[in-house]
Amino acid sequence: MFYSPRGIPNLPDLTHPNELIEFGSKLLTVLGVLALFILALGIVIALLSIALRRAEPEQAIFVGEWVVRYSALLRGCQHGVVIVAILVSGFFLCSTLANRYHHWEQDRVVQVAQSVAGLRLEQAAPQVRYVIEEPYTYTTTVKGKPVQIEDTRQVNRWLALSSSDIEVKIDQIPNLQDRRNNYRIDFAADYKVTNSLAEAEELFFEVREPYSYSLLQDFRVEREGERLNPTNPGNYSFPLRLEPGQSTSFRVTYQAQGGPRWIYTAGKELVSNFRLTVQANFPKADFASGIAPTETKVEGKSTVFTWRFEDNVSVLNPFGVFTATDPVRNTGVIPRLLLLAPGLFLWWLLLLYLSVPLHLRNLMIAGGIFFACLLTLTYLSRVMNAQLAWTGISLVLLVLVWGLGKTRYTSSAAVVCTIAGAILPVFGLLVPYTGLTLSLAGLLSTVWLAVRNWYGLWQINLAD
Structure with a gap:
């Protein structure tokens, strides 16, 4: 008796309408609470500014500092909201792909088992x-x-x-x-x-x-x-x-x-x-x-x-x-990679923030490129070796990331961050030596940040 393949239990899947509706309602609730908090904070600062307009200079300076901090908070919230939106969207995309890929792998195993099943x-x-x-x-x-x-x-x-x-x-x-x-x-x-x-x-x-x-x-x-x-x-x-x-x-x-x-x-x-x-x-x-x-x-x-x-x-x-049948090897590799993809994206994003000037537009483009590369890897791995597919995708990713900087130093820094924070970690989850490869990627990341920030090498003009 063969059981029909199923997805990974308790994992969101956007191909299920009920889960999609539930996710949308929760997202609207969270965004509403965040908007109300920022609006309430702005109203409080505005009321304090009106109340203390004729106050002493020290109090005016205090309110001015809070206004400046509020403005910085609003600018930071833009990046934070975009990052959270990319992470949430990427997580649901990757969880859906992981479910579909797991279902496809299990269906392939069942097909192989059915081809040799039966009474002897x-x-x-x-x-x-x-x-x-x-x-x-x-x-x-x-x-x-x-x-x-x-x-x-x-x-x-x-x-x-x-x-x-x-x-x-x-x-x-x-x-x-x-x-x-x-x-x-x-x-x-x-x-x-x-x-x-x-x-x-x-x-x-x-x-x-x-x-x-x-x-x-x-x-x-x-x-x-x-x-x-x-x-x-x-x-x-x-x-x-x-x-x-x-x-x-x-x-x-x-x-x-x-x-x-x-x-x-x-x-x-x-x-x-x-x-x-x-x-x-x-x-x-x-x-x-x-x-x-x-x-x-x-x-x-x-x-x-x-x-x-x-x-x-x-x-x-x-x-x-x-x-005899050909063994079904390397099952579960791509679903594991997809489930860890948001964490890998944060790793890469942190390196970029600490190495190159990253504007809001470039942040959204980088997020789209990263998850588009993983989407391409998911479907290419069905017809060819996943490691070979990621090698070709990595070359395309490096060419695209080179355009992130306006100077040779900025572009080189973006390439190093991409190798240490995106390409090597994904390779680490595709090859058998996962721990060793991730350790090398982590070591390369820390060495790059130390050389970049402590030793003053690869100094980048923030005006870029």
């Missing part, structure tokens, strides 16, 4: 049964007294097969209805039975039909070239009588169709003179159940697996073949 075709080794009479004792009650009764009962015993020579050809049939790859089996096996008992016995050669087939045809059992017909339909138990040391041979053949895995089980019995050859006529065939084949040979698009045992061997696991 299983063929059990035939058994050679004989019946003996065994004495036993049981207790019963006669006239209220316990009495022990000695009697005999029939008990089944089994002989091991003298030799087994099995050849199987497997073709893969795509099932377009449920996107699975079913198997078509051509089975042929020769078995030799020898009476290893000290006296002649009435033996029964019992063979079973394969389990979990969707189609079974031409099921035949032959003894010494002569076809045997079952007494009851589906009951393939054939009696034979052999003298001590006498041998006979049986041949079992059939064609079947079933699930995308075929196995042969020996029933935890000893096997000797055993040879199983499986020819898989499809790519990506591999052996199942952990028993490595004695010999593996690739012939064009076919793979031939051979298991061979000469002496007595006890086999607990079954032999088998299945279709």
Whole structure:
């Protein structure tokens, strides 16, 4: 049973209308409270200015300082409001993309699992049964007294097969209805039975039909070239009588169709003179159940697996073949990056503020470029390697950031900030060595700020 893919739990997704409406109502409430606070503060300062207009010069200076601070607060609020708006918008954009990408990854995993899912075709080794009479004792009650009764009962015993020579050809049939790859089996096996008992016995050669087939045809059992017909339909138990040391041979053949895995089980019995050859006529065939084949040979698009045992061997696991699938690697990398994207944007923005003059217009453009690059990375990573895609996007980002400054020094500073605060951290979340890469990016950021502010290098004229 396969569950339908779902997004990341408790994460906002703007493709859901109810979440979008809830987010809009909360945003309006927060903006209203912030506007009322700024307006109330301005009204208070204005009233103080009117009340103290004819006051002493010291009080006038005090009010003037508050007016100047209020003006600075309003200018700072512009940047703060823009930054908060970019962060909130970027967070909801990235959370939506993370949900969609997680859903796509899980859907891909389900598709791969469905292609190899289904019941396995299983063929059990035939058994050679004989019946003996065994004495036993049981207790019963006669006239209220316990009495022990000695009697005999029939008990089944089994002989091991003298030799087994099995050849199987497997073709893969795509099932377009449920996107699975079913198997078509051509089975042929020769078995030799020898009476290893000290006296002649009435033996029964019992063979079973394969389990979990969707189609079974031409099921035949032959003894010494002569076809045997079952007494009851589906009951393939054939009696034979052999003298001590006498041998006979049986041949079992059939064609079947079933699930995308075929196995042969020996029933935890000893096997000797055993040879199983499986020819898989499809790519990506591999052996199942952990028993490595004695010999593996690739012939064009076919793979031939051979298991061979000469002496007595006890086999607990079954032999088998299945279709291997390409592993689904690096799942969860892009969703993790998208969830941390607002923090990376703040990292980059802090470096820019401490390194170059950043106006309100440039702030909005930088935010748009950053999240547009992440949006491009999200969809490019579906069709190509994410690290290679980010390399190309980084080159475009560096070219765009170069125009942030009006002089060569300002542009160089913006490029260094972008490498340390945006490109390397994103790379760190894409590569396996995340901690090392983020540490190098953090070290580069602090070194750059120290060189820029403490040692007076890369001095930039604020008039730019």
